[in-house]
Ligand SMILES: *[C@@H]1O[C@H](CO)[C@@H](O)[C@H](O)[C@H]1NC(C)=O
């Protein structure tokens with residue numbers, strides 16, 4: 165009896181077991197063509213009860229027939245925009261995938277169809293804030309696109325900048341239709357914390373774009389920021405320190421420059437120290453110094469030599485020239 169049951173189980177399993185493997189492969193499920201920031205990715209789920217060693221092959225098409233995408237891959241997605249194929253930012257695409265095991269293949273499963281610029285999901289902008297007195301500068305960076313760039317695909321894209329005092333979200337104000345990447349918010353109160361969120365508006369895209377996460381920054385007082393003086397002081401000190409460092413590091417070079425160690429070549433020295441043999445020099449050297457011609461002058465400041473008359477007049481004549489003695 166027991167042997168009969170086990171024989172029956174064996175028989176059933178030998179009939180049904182191989183049939184699951186050798187039967188027609190079931191198709192991948194939940195096939196979807198997606199796009200984020202202008203990429204193009206086909207994703208799917210594995211078939212129910214997938215056979216071991218299952219691989220997938222994908223194809224895609226734009227206007228004409230299907231062309232090959234990823235071949236014999238084991239993961240559950242194919243990034244068509246990373247393949248060496250040209251994809252248009254305005255193209256309409258459709259894709260399909262089938263499972264393969266050994267020589268067997270499942271039927272193709274088609275995806276939805278998407279038009280890149282209309283359907284791609286644009287991630288939020290990257291927002292940085294810089295406070296400057298009672299104003300805040302908002303700097304916006306567009307998300308990076310796999311194909312092209314935001315401003316190339318959507319020429320008239322604008323930003324909607326929403327800002328509010330921290331904790332007063334319900335009183336938020338908005339500046340829309342902004343095309344510049346740098347915007348100054350200057351209707352703000354000084355010394356107050358503000359939060360900012362930016363949304364990209366493209367008009368052509370069907371998906372509501374995600375606003376950026378709120379980023380916050382405090383305004384300062386209106387007066388000139390104290391850091392200006394600090395920066396200037398720091399700059400001067402840095403220059404002084406740099407000069408000292410340069411002087412210390414190049415100390416040797418500087419002293420070398422001022423007091424050269426190099427000696428004159430020997431033959432130069434010999435030439436310079438040798439007795440001069442120029443006849444003019446010798447004549448000058450041996451001649452006696454020329455006689456100097458002068459008049460002898462005596463100054464007598466003695467009261468006895470004063471002549472009679474006005475004392476002042478006499479005093480004026482007290483320096484008298486003596487007759488030449490030579
Ligand atoms: C993909 O796998 C099939 C079946 O194993 C094989 O015939 C084919 O050559 C493979 N293709 C590539 C490109 O590896």
Ligand SMILES: *[C@@H]1O[C@H](CO)[C@@H](O)[C@H](O)[C@H]1NC(C)=O
Nearest residue numbers: 233245246247248249250251
């Ligand atoms: C990509 O395709 C171009 C021509 O379409 C070819 O010259 C190039 O070698 C390819 N690069 C790779 C990595 O396959």
Ligand SMILES: *[C@@H]1O[C@H](CO)[C@@H](O)[C@H](O)[C@H]1NC(C)=O
Nearest residue numbers: 288289290291292305307308
């Ligand atoms: C935003 O920009 C900053 C500075 O350029 C960078 O460090 C950061 O990774 C960016 N964040 C995102 C989400 O792109």
Ligand SMILES: *[C@@H]1O[C@H](CO)[C@@H](O)[C@H](O)[C@H]1NC(C)=O
Nearest residue numbers: 324325326338340341363365
């Ligand atoms: C800008 O964003 C704010 C807050 O999300 C919203 O109330 C407002 O309608 C938006 N303006 C435009 C023109 O989209």
